[in-house]
Amino acid sequence: MNGSKRDLAIRVEDIAKVYRLGVKDEMHDTFGKTVMSFLRKPLKNLKKYKSLYQFDDIDMDSSGGADRDDILWALRGVSFEVRQGEVVGIIGTNGAGKSTLLKILSRITPPSRGEIMIRGRVSSLLEVGTGFHPELTGRENVYLNGTILGMRKAEIDRKFDEIVEFSGVETFLDTPVKRYSSGMRVRLAFAVAAHLEPEILIVDEVLAVGDVAFQRKCMNKMQEVGSQGRTVLFVSHSMPAITRMCERVILLDRGQVAADGEPHQVVSEYIRGSRESAAEKRWEDLSAAPGGKVVRLRALRLKTEDQRTTDAFDIRRPIGVEIEIEVLEDGHVILPTFSVWNSEGINVCVAVDVDPAWRKRARPPGRYVCTGWIPGNFLAEGAFTLNTTLWLQEPVRNQEYHVTDVLAFHVIDSLEGDSARGDYVGDLPGVTRPLLKWETVYYEEGREVSRIGRAAI
Amino acid sequence: MNAGKEQVSIIRPPRGWELINLRELLEYRDLFYFLVWKDIKAMYAQTILGFGWAILQPLIQILIFTIIFGKVAKIPTDGIPYFLFATVAIIPWTYMSTSMSLSGLSLITGQNMLGKVYFPRLIYPVTPVLTKLVDFGISLLIIVAVMVYYQVAPTMQLLYLPLFILMMMCVPMMAGLWLSSLSIRFRDVRFAMQFVIRMLMYSAPIVYTASSIPETYRFFYSLNPIVGVIEGFRASLLGLPMPWEYIVPGLVVCIIGMVGGALYFKRMERVIVDVI
Numbered sequence A: 001m002n003g004s005k006r007d008l009a010i011r012v013e014d015i016a017k018v019y020r021l022g023v024k025d026e027m028h029d030t031f032g033k034t035v036m037s038f039l040r041k042p043l044k045n046l047k048k049y050k051s052l053y054q055f056d057d058i059d060m061d062s063s064g065g066a067d068r069d070d071i072l073w074a075l076r077g078v079s080f081e082v083r084q085g086e087v088v089g090i091i092g093t094n095g096a097g098k099s100t101l102l103k104i105l106s107r108i109t110p111p112s113r114g115e116i117m118i119r120g121r122v123s124s125l126l127e128v129g130t131g132f133h134p135e136l137t138g139r140e141n142v143y144l145n146g147t148i149l150g151m152r153k154a155e156i157d158r159k160f161d162e163i164v165e166f167s168g169v170e171t172f173l174d175t176p177v178k179r180y181s182s183g184m185r186v187r188l189a190f191a192v193a194a195h196l197e198p199e200i201l202i203v204d205e206v207l208a209v210g211d212v213a214f215q216r217k218c219m220n221k222m223q224e225v226g227s228q229g230r231t232v233l234f235v236s237h238s239m240p241a242i243t244r245m246c247e248r249v250i251l252l253d254r255g256q257v258a259a260d261g262e263p264h265q266v267v268s269e270y271i272r273g274s275r276e277s278a279a280e281k282r283w284e285d286l287s288a289a290p291g292g293k294v295v296r297l298r299a300l301r302l303k304t305e306d307q308r309t310t311d312a313f314d315i316r317r318p319i320g321v322e323i324e325i326e327v328l329e330d331g332h333v334i335l336p337t338f339s340v341w342n343s344e345g346i347n348v349c350v351a352v353d354v355d356p357a358w359r360k361r362a363r364p365p366g367r368y369v370c371t372g373w374i375p376g377n378f379l380a381e382g383a384f385t386l387n388t389t390l391w392l393q394e395p396v397r398n399q400e401y402h403v404t405d406v407l408a409f410h411v412i413d414s415l416e417g418d419s420a421r422g423d424y425v426g427d428l429p430g431v432t433r434p435l436l437k438w439e440t441v442y443y444e445e446g447r448e449v450s451r452i453g454r455a456a457i
Numbered sequence B: 001m002n003a004g005k006e007q008v009s010i011i012r013p014p015r016g017w018e019l020i021n022l023r024e025l026l027e028y029r030d031l032f033y034f035l036v037w038k039d040i041k042a043m044y045a046q047t048i049l050g051f052g053w054a055i056l057q058p059l060i061q062i063l064i065f066t067i068i069f070g071k072v073a074k075i076p077t078d079g080i081p082y083f084l085f086a087t088v089a090i091i092p093w094t095y096m097s098t099s100m101s102l103s104g105l106s107l108i109t110g111q112n113m114l115g116k117v118y119f120p121r122l123i124y125p126v127t128p129v130l131t132k133l134v135d136f137g138i139s140l141l142i143i144v145a146v147m148v149y150y151q152v153a154p155t156m157q158l159l160y161l162p163l164f165i166l167m168m169m170c171v172p173m174m175a176g177l178w179l180s181s182l183s184i185r186f187r188d189v190r191f192a193m194q195f196v197i198r199m200l201m202y203s204a205p206i207v208y209t210a211s212s213i214p215e216t217y218r219f220f221y222s223l224n225p226i227v228g229v230i231e232g233f234r235a236s237l238l239g240l241p242m243p244w245e246y247i248v249p250g251l252v253v254c255i256i257g258m259v260g261g262a263l264y265f266k267r268m269e270r271v272i273v274d275v276i
Ligand SMILES: Nc1ncnc2c1ncn2[C@@H]1O[C@H](COP(=O)(O)OP(=O)(O)O)[C@@H](O)[C@H]1O
Pocket: A019, A020, A021, A024, A072, A073, A074, A092, A093, A094, A095, A096, A097, A098, A099, A100, A101, B273, B274, B275
């Protein structure tokens, strides 16, 4: 596919979206109160009400937009082009403006500035099952939802059997949807959406619902849509899905395009730039920190090899777990430990500080920073939480101080081919994902021809 | 792909006043059809009487009014039996009041959908005006039955009825456009609705005759388009002389009100999703 030859499908030029803060809540006052406040401060109120619809007072044209505390720039100066048949992923932290961008592209809300050119019919899927009505039967909802998403009746007639087959709810077709399980409802709704045949498909994070098997089915369907030469724009928090499906990724950061290009590079950039959320915890007030009269916890921190604090780790790189303690009483053997839990609640591993310098040795009072390194190519992709426990040994009886669910992090596989998944891009189950050493002996007609080994790291 | 059919659309920040895009609305006729279908089905789902309610509801109201205003208060009706007099007014009034209230609340009712999918926003207030036509059609049976009972023969005046049905649809449309736009700002539209509708009922000659209004106020009185609709229905069904002086002012108000409402709606449409 020679990208440059393909026609433009979408051109976004300097789009900005401004929301006014605060006014929203005040707007929903009762009519009576409004009249009263109009009587009291007529001019001020008139201005306030006008301000909701007009942003004349805001300098829209300055490239970044003026910073003011009563307005919020959900998007500012976003520009990009998408060619026909391109599958583009959009990533970014919560509140980066991804949904806002998709809403503007699908005409749900107008931009405050800029211009968008779209060539072809657009269908957008910002939610699965918009407009489903519980009293209607599955069959009726297929038609209702289909037309809401922009299909014509004739079109649905044509694809009806296919939709029903994809959903797998044939037997309940004439049952009101209110008697469906939520899983069935999602299946049916996605089946309708999957059979839209727009030139441009816009999908927000909607695939996070439904069971794993069905999610996979949906992903495949989206991939199929992409391979049919349609343009797809989709938002996802699943980095494997993004890197697997997209030929290009746009990273939004606080309403601006922070990166745009090759998926692995942009995803890596996203990982690198991730803000520090659950990556660090400090107890400023030592007397309130976890612990007792012997030892207290000062801080917990997740870091990379180059000492950066982050909550997103490349699957190939080690994860440093830093436990900072303050020993207050002499004469105790103290063991910092931590355990790693995955999102399914499985305890992946427990690590006990085995630093030879302090094995079986009482720690004199003072500050200690103990770091345990989880090796790269060990944890599987996904979200993890970290529990920390301080074990107290000799001379007194064992005592423990627990801190649970304070730190959380993600392990992300940017699919560059040198992780344990090799060139496989689908979902991989498993709690750990070690990079094994593999070797092959090749026999040709009974004779050993070669030994080809691939070393781990 | 079929490059010839491809449409190019431009999205820009909206400026100034805009007119309604009728062609776009027409493209969504299948959606109209299913939305109306949904409303009807949802309304009568799991009721024993089903469409029977479309008959029973106005019928009960007619009976109550006949007893209170006809038998007890003995309101004069220019010699028309009160039951007949009330029937031809309450049927269109029931349509206007219910569709007006549904239309006015349509954006609030549909707020979940508003932020999730785009179709012309005008579809929200228009749908109830169409949905309620089904009920209206069914309740016309009451009019037929009552006219047969009172042996009122149809006259040439009946040819005017389509005009008044159209006008009858314009009233809730106009009200719906204004009220739904206002409901974005003021949530108390929801609470005020029932009250306003009750007031409106007495603003029109539904339980009394228009001729009981003093001549000096007649013009102001008939600026209310509901007056024209009710008077028009009575005249065309009962074969009375057409009281144009009650109809024309309301018709003019109705048309101006609808155009104004549509313009205002289009203007408010831009912020609906952001503030709702
Ligand atoms: N209707 C609204 N009124 C005010 N602020 C809004 C509105 N919609 C979104 N925002 C704000 O705009 C920003 C971007 O939101 P969104 O596009 O939903 O982010 P994302 O989808 O990337 O998580 C957020 O800070 C959000 O709070």
